[in-house]
Amino acid sequence: MEPAPLFPGPVPDWVVQMEAYLQERELPWKEQRREEEEEEEEEEEEEEEEHFLLWSQRHHHHSSTKEVPPSxxxxxxxxxxxxxxxxxxxxxxxxxxxxxxxxxxxx
Structure with missing residues (x-):
């Protein structure tokens, strides 16, 4: 869906070329940024799981029965x-x- 032009009439070539150029530059940047954000989220989730495991080991060492955290x-x-x-x-x-x-x- 094309956005409505800000001014009526034919769009100058340099505007079309500039928009195409910016889109080419923008898309890889957005894609790269999204990948970086996904990696950061995965790392945070892994850290939380590690933290929980360490925490649960610390808090379960006193019990004689082997604790299995619920699923x-x-x-x-x-x-x-x-x-x-x-x-x-x-x-x-x-x-x-x-x-x-x-x-x-x-x-």
Whole structure:
């Protein structure tokens, strides 16, 4: 869709040539910028995942059972995960943490 010309009548050749030149220059620049932004976002996501893994390792080392973060762990905030770990740590040892998870999911 061509934008409406600012002035009626034929467009001078130099305007057409200049627009074509600018578009040629602009498109690769926009494409490159978008790729850079996507790479930055991917790096940030990887850093967040690494940070979470380090955080969860630090907070799980006290528990004797091997903790597997739930598949939807991104749904939980770090505070919620800490509270869940705390609840599991004060439960009687006879109660299996997996049973506890099942009780939660049934409700």
């Amino acid at each position: 939807n762990f991104k749904d939980y905030s770090p505070v919620a995960l800490t509270r869940m770990d705390h609840i599991k740590s004060v439960l009687p040892p006879t109660l299996d943490p997996d049973q506890f998870d099942q009780c939660l999911s049934e409700k």
